[in-house]
Amino acid sequence: MLFYLTLIFACQLAGELIVGILAVPVPGPVAGMVIMLGVLGLLRRVPQDLGAIAQTLLGHLSLLFVPAAVGVMLHFRLIGGEWAAMSVAVLVSTLVGIAVTGAVMMVLGRRDAPSAPQSSRPGED
Amino acid sequence: MEQLQKTWVYLSAQPLFHLTLTLAAFQVGLFLYRRSGSFALVNPVLIAVALIVGFLVLTGTDYGTYFQGAQFVHFLLGPATVALAIPIFRQFSRVRHSWKAMLASLVAGSVAASLCAIAIGWAMGAGMATIASLAPKSITTPVAMAVSEQIGGLPSLTSVFVIATGIIGAMAGPWLLDRLGVKDAAARGVAIGTASHGIGAARAIEESEAAGAFAGLAMGVNALLTAILLPLVWVWLTK
Numbered sequence: 001m002l003f004y005l006t007l008i009f010a011c012q013l014a015g016e017l018i019v020g021i022l023a024v025p026v027p028g029p030v031a032g033m034v035i036m037l038g039v040l041g042l043l044r045r046v047p048q049d050l051g052a053i054a055q056t057l058l059g060h061l062s063l064l065f066v067p068a069a070v071g072v073m074l075h076f077r078l079i080g081g082e083w084a085a086m087s088v089a090v091l092v093s094t095l096v097g098i099a100v101t102g103a104v105m106m107v108l109g110r111r112d113a114p115s116a117p118q119s120s121r122p123g124e125d
Numbered sequence: 126m127e128q129l130q131k132t133w134v135y136l137s138a139q140p141l142f143h144l145t146l147t148l149a150a151f152q153v154g155l156f157l158y159r160r161s162g163s164f165a166l167v168n169p170v171l172i173a174v175a176l177i178v179g180f181l182v183l184t185g186t187d188y189g190t191y192f193q194g195a196q197f198v199h200f201l202l203g204p205a206t207v208a209l210a211i212p213i214f215r216q217f218s219r220v221r222h223s224w225k226a227m228l229a230s231l232v233a234g235s236v237a238a239s240l241c242a243i244a245i246g247w248a249m250g251a252g253m254a255t256i257a258s259l260a261p262k263s264i265t266t267p268v269a270m271a272v273s274e275q276i277g278g279l280p281s282l283t284s285v286f287v288i289a290t291g292i293i294g295a296m297a298g299p300w301l302l303d304r305l306g307v308k309d310a311a312a313r314g315v316a317i318g319t320a321s322h323g324i325g326a327a328r329a330i331e332e333s334e335a336a337g338a339f340a341g342l343a344m345g346v347n348a349l350l351t352a353i354l355l356p357l358v359w360v361w362l363t364k
Contacts, residue, residue, distance in 0.1 A: 011207045025356035027271030029206035030349065036210035046211055054211035057204060061323070063151045064202045065266045066173050067195030069288075070147075071281025073178045074188055078255065078282070085249035089259050090286050093242035094293045095301060097263055097320030101234025101343075102302050105312035108226035 004050040008057075011035045137186065143194025150176040165295040165324060170288055206267045213345035219338050220311070227315050227343065234319045235347050238263045239355065243362075253363075254279055260359065261351055262286040265322040268348040276359040287322065294321020295328035314339030319347045 015032030040046060046054075072079070079086065136142045153176060154169030161167040181191055192199070220227065239260050246256040257278030261269040266287045273283035298317040307313055310333045317325040318340030326344050330337030 005204075008204045008207050011210075012203050015207070025275050025360070026353050027206075027268065027275060029203040029271060030268055030352040032203070032207040033210045033213075033349065036207050037214060040210060040214040046215060051211060054208040057201065057208045058212065061205055061265075061267070062170050063148070063173075064198055064205055065270065065284050066147055066151055066170055066177070067192060067199040068202070068270055068280055069170060069174045069284040070177050070181070070191060070195065071188060071279075072174065072285055073181060075279055075282055078252070078279075082249075082251045082255050085246050085251040086255060086259070086286070088249060089242045089245040089251070090262060090289050091293060092245055093238045093259075093262070094290045094320055095297060096241045097234045097238025098294060098298050098301055098316045099305060100237040101230045101319045102305055102307040102312050102316030103230075104233045105226055105230035105315050106305075106307045106309060108229055109223060109309055109312055 001049050001053065004047065004053050007039070007050070008032075008036070008053065011039070137184070138190070140194035140197065143186075143191045144197055145194075146177060146180065146191075147173070147195045147198055150174075150180075163327075165292045165328065168288055168292060168324070170284075174285075202267045202270075206271070209265070209268075209345055209348070212341055213349075216338050216342040216345070220342055223311055227311070227339070228346070230312070230315055231319045231343055231347055232350065234316065235263060235351060238320055239351070253277065255282070257359070258282040259286055261355055262290045263320055263322065264348040264351045265344055268352050272352050272355055275356045288324070291321045291324025294325035298325055298328065299332065310335040311339045315343040318343030322348070 012029050012032035014035055015030070016028030019026055019028045019031045150173040151169060154172030157172055158164070158167050158169045177191070180186075181188070217224075239262075242259040242262060243256055246259050251259075254277065257276045258273050258280075260276065260278070261272040261283060263269075264272070264287070266284050269283050269287045270280035272278075274280045294317055298321060299313070302313050302316060307316065313332065314326075314329045314336035317329045317336070322344045326337060326340035329340035
């Protein structure tokens with residue numbers, strides 16, 4: 001167990017180092033995630049203990065960004081002045097994102113996968 | 126009473142106090158979220174943030190003091206981001222057959238959402254910090270905050286945009302896809318996962334197992350691509 005926890009930290013550390021040395025504008029933990037993907041690709045499977053640790057960390061992922069989110073208290077004035085632009089931008093861009101992704105996937109999927117798996121439970125639709 | 130005052134002064138300066146506050150406030154949020162039957166609008170993070178901010182304002186505590194305690198929770202964001210590789214790897218093997226269509230639609234939707242947010246923010250007179258905070262709002266919070274910081278945004282503001290995006294996607298996504306006639310579970314999952322990350326993916330799992338798997342993978346891949354490409358595009362956009 002401890003080994004895989006160490007592996008996760010080591011991946012992040014390696015990610016931070018690589019990003020720092022190469023001076024690429026990518027967040028260190030994301031580089032660490034790529035390294036971890038590479039490790040899993042080599043292993044060709046997820047070791048059970050690693051899966052358990054990931055489950056623990058990700059099971060409460062939303063708790064982990066509470067401290068940073070509380071930082072909005074520093075920006076009340078900014079939000080007060082620009083709330084309209086913020087709200088419209090968030091609302092419209094989310095709908096546009098869903099519509100574009102869904103439409104493109106529908107068009108490509110039709111051509112890409114002629115043998116798309118059919119629903120195994122007929123009559124449910 | 127005087128003793129209470131003294132004890133409060135002592136405890137409020139200790140990391141333990143604000144660490145406990147963070148955990149407790151999140152528990153309250155989680156409790157209400159489950160009580161509501163996992164209704165997206167009753168988001169546990171939003172509730173926790175509202176409770177904590179309210180408490181800090183009432184007690185006149187500044188954010189720096191709060192963060193002294195909360196940093197122990199915050200620190201785990203990095204390892205958790207690395208751990209995102211595990212579900213991505215698992216889901217990839219499940220949806221391998223349609224990865225080309227998935228990647229193309231994911232890139233199209235991700236770019237459209239980001240540019241749309243940037244354009245609207247700019248057109249409506251938002252400042253650069255706000256626009257930079259809006260740009261990565263489609264992706265999962267830990268990565269979005271890191272990208273936001275990288276391009277000169279405000280990570281805390283980004284976290285609120287990201288959560289709002291997730292709630293909108295989870296609530297309006299299935300309806301919008303019905304309107305557009307997108308029926309395929311894969312397409313629906315990719316659309317909701319790309320545009321509204323984990324909160325949307327949780328909603329997609331309710332629709333079907335397949336939609337959930339595609340949503341989870343789309344969320345991971347979009348986080349990865351956005352984190353790598355957005356900072357580079359940003360440099361070029363703001364030149």
